[in-house]
Amino acid sequence: MGKFESKLAELGVTLPDAPAPAANYVPYVQVGDIVYVSGQISKGDDGLIVGKMGDDMSTEDGAAAAKICAIALLAQVKAACGGDLDRLVRVIKLTGFVNSTADYGEQPAVVNGASDFIGEALGDAGKHSRSAVSAASLPFGVAVEIEGIFQIK
Template sequence: MTIEEKLAELGIILPDAPAPAANYVPYVQSGNLVYVSGQISTDDAGSLITGKLGDGLETSEGAAAAKRCAINLLAQVRAACGGDLNRLERVVKLTGFVNSTADFIEQPQVINGASDFLVEVLGNAGRHARSAVSAAALPLGVAVEIEGIFQIR
């Protein structure tokens, strides 16, 4: 089954790759690695998923926001691959930032929303190294931002 077929089976439609909001590029390819800039949490309609974990947002809501970041990461990888997502060989590393209070300690469970989704879609090729860190604030008040490194062919 292709990656696009697996996404369709899961009912996931990748959005167009989001454009950068400032003076940077959405991804850089170096050799067979694609470095994708941080993707912020947005819903199916492209509206921001905002809030702070530990102050109004539950861990499960943060995990859902992280999954949306992973969907946006895949959209960027598809763009980097000229529209052919099957050129994706593996997820190498994710760095997840969680907008959270000082006493919130479930950042790994939040970023699991992205990690679990990528493994569900890609199998073993979705397994990756990862960091999950707290941030006092994120751009535009979003709940989660995730950047990634991907190996392509």
């Protein structure tokens, strides 16, 4: 087990198999040493995590959903690295889409669920730029979707 997966294990996280795409796209595209990972939706062991911030879901629940998206992102990166997550050099950027009402303004706190987890799991390699965007709706009614750009070796 490599250093990143050992740290994940310390955090109680085992990466699942990379989720299959839900439509007509590929889960990631590699261009040189950059991997662009398609948006990963909030889907836990019990199925889709659905809800709308500012309506029927709390910021804390949204942050937990964002963490699940981050775990799926790392699973895709591991797949892109041929199963060796230690080929990850750094996280370049995360873009988080938060299913939220028009007057909800805590999107950054929701996406922190992903950013905080990535930082804790990957250390300096996890420091990234980011956007946190409100969405009137997301596919299947999910609470959060996050895409990412990563550098690998």
